[in-house]
Amino acid sequence: MKAAPEAQRRLLDLQAVDTALNQLAHRRKTLPELTEIDASAREISALEDERVRAQVAVDDLDRDINRLEKDIDQVRTRKEKDQKRLDAGGALREIEGLQHELATLNRRQGELEDAELELMEQRESAEQTLNEVKKRIAGAVEKRTAAEARRDEALADIAKEQEFKAGSRAPLAADLPDDLVKLYDKIREDTGLGAALFRAGRCGGCRIELYGADLARVKGAPADEVVRCEECRRIMVRTAESGL
Structure with a gap:
């Protein structure tokens, strides 16, 4: 030729x-922000899984605490009935039976309240874990958002430069x-x-x-x-x- x-x-x-x-x-495809965004997305996904597990732990404890509170309310209701019957008086055997049942109910109430207190302490720890995970998620999301903003700014700059270069190419090629x-x-x-x-x-x-x-x-x-x-x-x- x-x-x-x-x-x-x-x-x-x-x-x-x-x-x-x-x-x-090449720069458009290999921006460091793209790697950072991908890493943040994986981190957020893993933290979301962790958050779900922490939330389930809190929910399970809430359910158990609610169950214990219902049991305690039932015991209190039974105690009030027995106390009213005891206050009304009656046969000696009946009175002794009521006193025995009240003592049993008091022990049962104490056991339930101790169990509830233990669960509430566990819930406090579980909620703290949940809040820590949520805080880490918020930090990761903030980091990803900042990286996305930098990516968008870099892509806009690249697009402008590409437009300028492409515009200068056409007359060069046309003149050959x-x-x-x-x-x-x-x-x-x-x-x-x-x-x-x-x-x-x-x-x-x-x-x-x-x-x-x-x-x-x-x-x-x-x-x-x-x-x-x-x-x-x-x-x-x-x-x-x-x-x-």
Whole structure:
């Protein structure tokens, strides 16, 4: 393929723009905030599981405490009835039976109240654990929100720069021969780099240094000949820096 030396040199400008666009696309995908957001999401998910378990523990204790409170209320109600009967008087045997039952109910009430107190202490500890988990969740959510804000700001900056670079690419490509741009784009799509400067006997694409016949081929090629690297197939652009 033939192309004016100046057109070949301008391929380097086009490649510089495309390289910048590739770097911006890579930066978009590899923002550190994305990793931080993913880590925060996993942390929040794990903490939510922990919160559910802590909430279940509190709820179970609440249920057991409520059950004990009902049992205590039943004992108190029974005691009030027995006390009223005892106060009303009656046969000695009946009075002795009521006194015995009241003593039993008092012991039962004491046992239930002790059990309730123990459960309430356990609930206090379980609620503290739950509140600590909720606090950690709030901190993780705050951290994720801050990372998302930084991500959005970075993406907006990248989008602006991409728009600027893409806008400068169109006139560059339009000012070059169509067949040269097509060849360049095909190579770039296949390898990521369509054209590179040939300097000091070395291909700027694959960094291979040419010797002997390969170097002679490049040196002997007409200035308007589009020379490609035998190794990486990229266009080697020759300029005054090439040292030929």
